[in-house]
Amino acid sequence: MQKDEQRNIILAIVLSLAILLGFNFLTAPSEEELAAQRAAFEAEQAQLAEDANSGDPSTPQLDSTLSAIENAAAGLTAPLDRSEALDQTPRIAIRTPKLEGSISLRGGRIDDLTLSTFFETIQTDSPNITLLSPVGSLAPYYAEFGWISSDSSIAVPDSKTVWSSTVDTLTPSQPVTLFWENGSGLRFEREISVDENFLFSVKQRVINNGSSATELAPYSLISRTGTPELLGFYILHEGPIGVLDNSLVEVDYDDLQDEKLIQNRTTGGWLGITDQYWLTALIPDQEQSVQTRFVYTGKGNTTRYQTDYFYDPVAVSAGETVTFDSNVFLGAKEVTLIDDYQEELNITDFDLAVDFGWFYYITKPMFFALHWITGVVGNVGVAILILTLAIKIPLFPLANKSYASMAKMRKLTPKMTALRERFGDDKQKLNQEMMNLYRQEKVNPAAGCLPILIQIPIFFSLYKVLFVTLEMRQAPFFGWIQDLSAPDPTSIINGFGLLPWDVPELGILGFINLGVWPILMGLSMFLQQRLNPQPTDPVQAKVFMLMPFFFTFLLATFPAGLVIYWTWNNLLSIIQQALIMKKAGVPLGRQPDEA
Structure with a gap:
């Protein structure tokens, strides 16, 4: 069943990626659509001038x-x-x-x-x-x-x-x-x-x-x-x-x-x-x-x-x-x-x-929470950090159980590897032995999906709030982030502002303009991934390894406020997960048999 557990985790990650891709590529107009809109708009203005x-x-x-x-x-x-x-x-x-x-x-x-x-x-x-x-x-x-x-x-x-x-x-x-x-x-x-x-x-x-x-x-x-x-x-x-x-x-x-x-x-x-x-x-x-x-x-x-x-x-x-x-x-x-x-x-x-959308009863309370906290602290970006922490507190028991299960899975990695080597040619027997191992150790292999699945409605609600509400428009954070509803304005193309040329407008290829915050998000995702039990299947392991890379480029085009939320949430999860692993006696670094 280790393979089933790995499949469940990958399914959860792929689902998250699919939603993000849906936001970015299905909701955003294509370059051809934008060109058609611009052409129609210009033609209309010309006709207005003529008429x-x-x-x-x-x-x-x-x-x-x-x-x-x-x-x-x-x-x-x-x-x-x-x-x-x-x-x-x-x-x-x-x-x-x-x-x-x-x-x-x-x-x-x-x-x-x-x-x-x-x-x-x-x-x-x-x-x-x-x-x-x-x-x-x-x-x-x-x-x-x-x-x-x-x-x-x-x-x-x-x-x-x-x-x-x-x-x-x-x-x-x-x-x-x-x-x-x-x-x-x-x-x-x-x-x-x-x-x-x-x-x-x-x-x-x-x-x-x-x-x-x-x-x-x-x-x-x-x-x-x-x-x-x-x-x-x-x-x-x-x-x-x-x-x-x-x-x-x-x-x-x-x-x-x-x-x-x-x-x-x-x-x-x-x-x-x-x-x-x-x-x-x-x-x-x-x-x-x-x-x-x-x-x-x-x-x-x-x-x-x-x-x-x-x-x-x-x-x-x-x-x-x-x-x-x-x-x-x-x-x-x-x-x-x-x-x-x-x-x-x-x-x-x-x-x-x-336009709070179909998830009105999640999105609008999310807005009011951000609005109230902003009124107290005076900064929307800081309000996002505080709200993220406030959301994680009531979810702590559920996440704690999930991370504890993942820690146990990490601890069981040597035993699961041994079973795979012993029964690798007999899939049915291998699955039976894996199930017995999970029952003996009281481990739920699907529990590791919960932190990812919990983030999906929160991510969507915050995305909506940042995109449709006027209160988030042109709201500054700190440093170079002066509009949380717009993507990070820095770019690897101009050395994050150090080189003397402007960042080009790349349309649908805008993800190439990697800013500082998307890179920080990718690093935090990579660190969090290192704490999770690693798949023994080489193909699945490569998929896991590439996820931070994909998400880094994907979120480069998203509002900076959303990327800051994701990064901060990852850091809080890393701290929580590391404390649980330490308590369970599980080493934080990747072990040789996980390579």
């Missing part, structure tokens, strides 16, 4: 199919620089602790937002993250609100309407009210307020000063022109998203291009467009039923995506005022903030905006 952003998706239409999308001319002959496009319309400034931007009085759109506390890179001169941009710029992205009517004779505000305003700046302490009259007795008002984070509240009112009733339906929409350059990881959703009818709906950009229109009826929930770290989300009244849509329209290589919802039409009698309240989230996907909004506004499953 001059001549249109944008219109408001929802109350027709029988709900699929009509018109292109309203923007009146521009060429795409403008973003700042020039902003100057084309009168504006109300937005000033909050986390946001800078403006609202266009033409159309009443929120179409200019910059995240003032987030930067594109870790460089000191890096620009802030730009979230929304106006029509007329290269890639318009905005939120719009309004009313729709099935009666074309009733004038309602649209994308060309120029609103009037009560103030010139929107702040958390100063809301703004936009107003417009259609000349036929209807006065439309839009009160917009914003908190100190990323939530806008929109109160839409229509006042009927006329002599007859009219029927209107309020709507909200988010429009995005151009398909963004995607990361292309299967473990991360980018694109239209929502919780509709109590179910998470994730729509890929290319799928929406095929479908053109996806409709749902829902009470409660939300919908919008998500990137890795940023989100625009419409949040209707959670007590009222709304019709929701994901819409695509395109011309040539130009792509436009829209998420919208509208309420059922309501009758507004003469002398009556009708009001609808809604919210829109425009900003960064901070986990604790999104959870707070979910609780305060009773938004159905708003926390699913952060």
